């Protein structure tokens with residue numbers, strides 16, 4: 001088995017699979033980080049306080065890592081996803097390839113599994129998404145996720161590779177819905193972090209999360225996703241985890257913005273990728289094109305990219321036209 005990307009989530013997946021008896025190779029670019037995994041079983045940069053299973057080995061040689069594997073998980077930030085897939089130079093053909101990346105490619109509006117379809121011949125493609133804060137997984141907190149594919153056998157294979165007493169894997173055939181939900185929730189985690197910095201109460205948190213669910217579902221259903229997917233782990237599940245935890249990088253960026261930091265400073269402080277910032281840009285553009293009503297996306301965009309005051313977020317939630325509660329389910 002191979003995992004491309006030795007950040008926090010790639011390492012968490014490698015650790016589970018290795019503990020389940022698989023020989024796992026982690027592809028990382030940094031030779032020092034590779035040494036730390038191979039010699040000390042620690043991901044010194046991303047998860048320094050955790051011991052990784054000794055059957056996880058790391059390598060900087062992408063071709064060697066991929067050639068050896070029948071299943072390849074990809075946990076690379078969306079901005080480099082296509083570049084890394086191209087670098088595998090055809091070696092992914094015939095393999096099970098699972099994207100775990102929650103982002104949207106600029107210009108094409110492609111999700112990562114769509115990039116895989118475009119770039120790889122004959123792969124069996126799936127998407128893994130859900131409320132999966134990496135740090136909680138490596139700490140063995142009870143967690144569930146979703147494997148999405150139309151290929152039932154692939155779903156069963158991934159369930160057996162990852163299932164253990166603290167990690168449960170459900171399946172869903174709505175690949176587009178599961179994958180889009182994972183990308184969209186990052187936008188609302190930024191909004192929630194901002195609200196947390198401003199001291200919002202429980203009523204407000206609940207309204208924000210529920211209206212976020214309505215908004216992301218409305219957008220996704222317009223693009224062809226199944227609204228039921230948004231009631232599951234990859235939808236409301238991931239939205240709740242990310243909008244309520246300061247382990248979420250997107251939440252933390254929002255929190256810093258809410259404290260008055262610029263986007264640049266907020267991202268600098270974080271030192272890791274918060275996918276929601278790029279996703280916000282892509283979704284705002286697409287929603288405008290399609291005429292989808294997304295007041296939270298519009299307000300957040302105007303705060304981050306047009307210099308509006310945080311008060312517009314309140315207007316986005318409170319002052320727009322009245323709507324019915326769950327209109328996205330009854331389209």
Ligand SMILES: NC(=O)c1ccc[n+]([C@@H]2O[C@H](COP(=O)([O-])OP(=O)(O)OC[C@H]3O[C@@H](n4cnc5c(N)ncnc54)[C@H](O)[C@@H]3O)[C@@H](O)[C@H]2O)c1
Nearest residue numbers: 005006007008009010075076080100101102132133134273
């Ligand atoms: N961290 C989580 O809790 C979590 C959970 C589920 C899904 N995800 C998703 O997984 C993806 C990766 O997240 P992460 O948390 O592991 O990120 P991370 O920032 O912890 O790690 C990303 C890794 O990718 C590597 N990388 C970046 N650009 C690269 C390139 N061009 N070539 C090779 N390697 C490159 C980095 O060096 C790093 O090792 C994101 O889309 C994220 O949304 C994260």
Ligand SMILES: O=P(O)(O)OC[C@H](O)CO
Nearest residue numbers: 130131132133248249250
């Ligand atoms: O740290 P974040 O905000 O990228 O969120 C991590 C995962 O997507 C949570 O499921």
